[in-house]
Amino acid sequence: MSHDVGTSDQVEEAAVIDAISVIRTKRDGGELSDAQIDWVIDRYAHEHGNVADEQMSALLMAILIRGMSRREIARWTHAMVDSGRRMDFSGLRRGGRPLVTVDKHSTGGVGDKITLPLAPLVASYGVAVPQLSGRGLGHTGGTLDKLESVAGWRADIGPDEMVEQLERVGAVICAAGRDLAPADRKLYALRDVTGTVESIPLLASSIMSKKIAEGTGALILDVKFGSGAFLKTEDLSRELAETMVELGESAGVITRALLTDMNTPLGRTAGNALEVAESVEVLAGGGPDDVVELTLALAREMLDAAGLGHVDPADNLCNGKAMDTWRAMVSAQGGDPEAPLPVAAHTDTVVAEESGVIVGLDAWDVGIAAWRLGAGRAVPGAAVQAEAGVRIHAKPGDRVRRGDPLFTLHTQTAERFATARAALRTAITLGDAPGIRPPLIVDRVTVGA
Numbered sequence: 001m002s003h004d005v006g007t008s009d010q011v012e013e014a015a016v017i018d019a020i021s022v023i024r025t026k027r028d029g030g031e032l033s034d035a036q037i038d039w040v041i042d043r044y045a046h047e048h049g050n051v052a053d054e055q056m057s058a059l060l061m062a063i064l065i066r067g068m069s070r071r072e073i074a075r076w077t078h079a080m081v082d083s084g085r086r087m088d089f090s091g092l093r094r095g096g097r098p099l100v101t102v103d104k105h106s107t108g109g110v111g112d113k114i115t116l117p118l119a120p121l122v123a124s125y126g127v128a129v130p131q132l133s134g135r136g137l138g139h140t141g142g143t144l145d146k147l148e149s150v151a152g153w154r155a156d157i158g159p160d161e162m163v164e165q166l167e168r169v170g171a172v173i174c175a176a177g178r179d180l181a182p183a184d185r186k187l188y189a190l191r192d193v194t195g196t197v198e199s200i201p202l203l204a205s206s207i208m209s210k211k212i213a214e215g216t217g218a219l220i221l222d223v224k225f226g227s228g229a230f231l232k233t234e235d236l237s238r239e240l241a242e243t244m245v246e247l248g249e250s251a252g253v254i255t256r257a258l259l260t261d262m263n264t265p266l267g268r269t270a271g272n273a274l275e276v277a278e279s280v281e282v283l284a285g286g287g288p289d290d291v292v293e294l295t296l297a298l299a300r301e302m303l304d305a306a307g308l309g310h311v312d313p314a315d316n317l318c319n320g321k322a323m324d325t326w327r328a329m330v331s332a333q334g335g336d337p338e339a340p341l342p343v344a345a346h347t348d349t350v351v352a353e354e355s356g357v358i359v360g361l362d363a364w365d366v367g368i369a370a371w372r373l374g375a376g377r378a379v380p381g382a383a384v385q386a387e388a389g390v391r392i393h394a395k396p397g398d399r400v401r402r403g404d405p406l407f408t409l410h411t412q413t414a415e416r417f418a419t420a421r422a423a424l425r426t427a428i429t430l431g432d433a434p435g436i437r438p439p440l441i442v443d444r445v446t447v448g449a
């Protein structure tokens with residue numbers, strides 16, 4: 001969407017805007033005008049020198065505290081889209097027929113490897129899945145970090161290669177180019193060090209600016225809540241989901257969201273190579289129940305949005321077609337899908353100190369342990385260990401006896417075990433009886449619902 005040039009009043013207003021007046025407007029609880037938003041994003045993204053990091057930090061904190069109206073969020077998002085290049089997949093063809101594009105985004109969680117089986121699964125039905133992904137920061141892993149544990153695999157591919165791969169294979173998982181919503185790159189780095197990540201307007205605009213700029217036809221969002229997610233409560237994640245669905249739909253992207261529980265890690269692994277191995281199990285028709293459940297639920301939404309609501313995605317997990325697409329997708333980006341995954345030099349097992357039934361397994365604690373073992377990074381650009389992570393032996397509902405293994409810790413650097421063990425000290429809650437397991441998928445958010 002391109003912005004209107006503006007009335008003569010708006011043009012006049014833009015001529016007198018400065019960073020301090022924008023900060024004061026939001027600090028005092030006012031609404032930013034379209035001209036103020038366009039000005040501040042453009043000046044910050046393109047380093048004209050009019051908006052310094054400390055001024056943008058103050059504005060971000062004012063937004064976190066004061067919030068934004070839906071109009072402000074929409075304008076802020078589109079100003080971020082307009083800060084860079086838009087991709088266009090409308091010309092994709094296979095066998096002379098146009099290809100529909102559908103993407104998925106997860107707000108991030110512990111053990112969330114769903115993109116890995118999901119992208120090839122959906123592509124195996126003839127839908128194009130352009131998945132521009134990121135690297136992890138903090139306790140949640142990044143999809144690119146996970147895939148980089150496959151020998152030879154490259155995250156950086158150019159737009160022409162991406163189009164060729166989408167037409168031939170159907171799925172691409174790669175790094176977003178630097179010119180896609182560049183305002184978001186700068187803002188995200190600043191939010192990360194100023195305690196302003198958890199603002200719903202800033203989360204929604206950050207995620208949706210990249211997805212709108214990417215040019216996908218449809219988008220399915222996995223919006224998480226709970227201890228391992230950015231947002232801790234279901235209500236907040238619902239507000240984020242509704243905001244993003246509205247932003248997507250108003251930009252012409254079919255957008256739907258699932259609200260999912262991230263109090264417990266997904267699957268039985270957290271860490272890069274460990275999660276790739278678990279994803280391959282799912283593609284082979286096995287894998288943990290929760291990973292399979294969420295993969296299939298998101299696949300159904302993606303296929304439905306692409307006009308294929310009648311197919312059952314479980315079929316291609318069982319008959320090997322999703323696995324064939326995975327192999328083709330990995331090979332197309334230089335990876336060897338048959339190569340053994342890297343294995344940690346050191347492992348250490350945490351055992352149960354008491355007997356009982358597991359009634360809680362805290363995603364945050366497991367994420368921190370995996371991060372401390374070397375699976376994640378503390379600063380952007382730092383290296384991660386492909387081999388590091390946590391294997392989970394028992395999940396909520398399982399009965400354990402004193403001495404049974406709960407976790408196996410994996411790392412290349414054995415001195416990390418002590419701090420990882422410390423993170424896991426409170427991870428497990430034991431009870432006498434299993435109790436009722438909360439649903440993994442708690443709701444579906446669509447436009448106007």
Ligand code: URA
Nearest residue numbers: 107188202203206207
């Ligand atoms: N992922 C994003 O792309 N942006 C955020 O703000 C948080 C997670």
